Amino acid sequence: MTLARKLVFALVLLAFAVIAGLETVEVRRELSRAALDMQQDHRLLGHALGGSLVRAWEVEGGDQALMLLSQANRFQGQVKLSWLWLDSPEAADLSSEQRAELLAGKDVSFVDERRAPGVLRSFTPVGIGPRQGVIAITEPLTEQRLHVSQTVLGMAVATGVIFLAFLGVAMAMGHRLVGRPVEQLVEFTRRIGQGDLEARVHLRQKDELSTLADAMNQMASGLAAARAQVTAETAARLATLEHLRHADRLGTVGKLASGVAHELGTPLNVVLGRAKMIASGEAEGEETRECAQIITQQVQHMTGIIRQLLDFARRRTPQRAPQDLAELVAHTLRLLHPMATRRGIHLASEAEGPLRLEVDGGQIQQALTNLVVNGIHAMKRPGTLRVRLGHARALPPVELGGPEAEWVRMDVMDEGDGISPETIPRVFEPFFTTKDVGEGTGLGLSVSYGLIRDHGGWISVSSEPGRGSCFSIFLPPGAGESEEAEA
Structure with a gap:
């Protein structure tokens, strides 16, 4: 009624x-x-x-x-x-x-x-x-x-006659003075709820409802101004965040550059040696053809390494596509293998099997790379850094909300010195770092957390001083995973 x-x-x-x-x-x-x-x-x-x-x-x-x-x-x-x-x-x-x-x-x-x-x-x-x-x-x-x-x-x-007459007059006056203005206010609020902040309502009466209408018009004007401001601030924030992500990616590329250079050294030496054999005439006949094939293979190998590095560093908007996370983990560890080898660290992966999700492979790789690089830096002594991929039931954090459910979990476990309890709440803050000057900007974990949040997940950390740390990436399971499981 x-x-x-x-x-x-x-x-x-x-x-x-x-x-x-x-x-x-x-x-x-x-x-x-x-x-x-x-x-x-x-x-x-x-x-x-x-x-x-x-x-x-x-x-x-x-x-x-x-x-x-x-x-x-x-x-x-x-x-x-x-x-x-x-x-x-x-x-x-x-x-x-x-x-x-x-x-x-x-x-x-x-x-x-x-x-x-x-x-x-x-x-x-x-x-x-x-x-x-x-x-x-x-x-x-x-x-x-x-x-x-x-x-x-x-x-x-x-x-009865007086009652009916009064009822008719009261209904007419009630519809004119209350019903119609309330209908206009309801329609106005519905348009506001649909995002039409340019809508306005004007009542042809001077009473409390007209005062309410004026206040709602002022509210709509304030909301329109606030939305414009939020839109501008959001655009600026997204641009800044994208710059931070790109800067972090370039920083990671710089860290990988030395490892890539070492990786290119061996095929370059092979190419140089085979080229000298051909130039000096040492290789003749069938041996010359073999040298040429070896040179071609090594050049293609080096070209692939350089292309991977450029693809990782290239700036682009997020694009979701079916991605095998087990393959992505293996590829990332291969990319970081030279850096880990120089520190005497062995990279190992554990996966339940192929696991496909609708994700942006480049962004997930960037987040994983940041966590693995941090784990390598945290290990002052030779050891093993493990990346484990599987499923787990978990309760999302308060800021994400939702009930306990099944999630795809990716653990990066190092054997470093660990993180102190007072430091753990700040590890994802931008520009916060415990590394020495010149070894890090403090953006890696913050950017990684933002990338995972963009995918509807989060990153948690557990650590015990002296016994290493474990950074866990939680991603929501998608349709791609279900199809893979059914196949």
């Missing part, structure tokens, strides 16, 4: 209650007035007959006096007159209080409900010598009740 209808029905019910109450009071007043009039008529009739009855009794005797009452009944219609001695058995219907009042010379009247539709009985005391008698007057309430019924019916009809 709408607000306008509620107000209308409330007002109509209130008006109906008031009218019904007034009509009820009026009916009761009419009934009381009619009863008093009947009692007054009975009293006048009783006293008029009482004086004549006493004189007739004294002059002509009791029989003639009672005959006078009988003759009076002929002219009274429904009113019946009778004589009653108070000390006779016929007066047993009177109560002791009524008998006492009559003996004291007071008139008594009451309604006898034992006979429908009720009878008004009045008694006028008349003293005949030493005995006390009364003139009993009885009159049925038929006409009075009929009059009351007609009065009630007329008042009910009048009340």
Whole structure:
């Protein structure tokens, strides 16, 4: 039920209650007035007959006096007159209080409900010598009740007509003053909820609803300005974040450059040696063709290494595509193998098998590379750095929200010195680093966390000083994984 209808029905019910109450009071007043009039008529009739009855009794005797009452009944219609001695058995219907009042010379009247539709009985005391008698007057309430019924019916009809008229006027005024403005405000809020912040509402009235409409218009203007500001700030933030990611990627490329150079050294030496053999004439005939094939193979190998490095460093927008995470992990570890070898660190991977997800392979590789490089730097002594890929049930952090569910989990476990408990809450802050000056910018973990959050996941860290650290990447399972599992 709408607000306008509620107000209308409330007002109509209130008006109906008031009218019904007034009509009820009026009916009761009419009934009381009619009863008093009947009692007054009975009293006048009783006293008029009482004086004549006493004189007739004294002059002509009791029989003639009672005959006078009988003759009076002929002219009274429904009113019946009778004589009653108070000390006779016929007066047993009177109560002791009524008998006492009559003996004291007071008139008594009451309604006898034992006979429908009720009878008004009045008694006028008349003293005949030493005995006390009364003139009993009885009159049925038929006409009075009929009059009351007609009065009630007329008042009910009048009340109904007034009720309907008031209902129609109230509904029309309620729709005009409340219903239509509320509908306009609801439509306005719906448009605001759909993002149309240029919408406005104008009410042709001056009341609280128009004040509310003005406040909502001001709210829409403020929201439009705030959205424009947020859009601009978001664009700037995204641009800054992309610059940070690109800078971190370039920094990672710089770290990989030395390893790549070492990786290129061996094929370059092979190419140089085979080229000298051909130039000096040492290789002849079939051997020359073999040298050329070896040179071609080594050049292709070097070209592949350089292309991988350029693809990793190239700046581009995120593009999701089916990606085998196990293959991505193996490729990343191969890329970082030279860097780890120089530190005497062995890179190992553990995977349940092929695991395909709809992800941006380059961004996931960048995040994984950052975590592996950090783990390599954290290991001051030779050891093994493991990357484990599989499934796990986990509860997302508060900022991400959601129930406990199945996630794809990628653990990077090093054997370094670990992280102190007071440092763990800050490891993902931009520009926060525990490395020596010149060894890191503090952007790697922050950028990695942002990349994983863009994929709907998060990164957690667990560490124990002196026993290494474990950085865990959680990614939501996608349709690609389900299809792979079914195949």
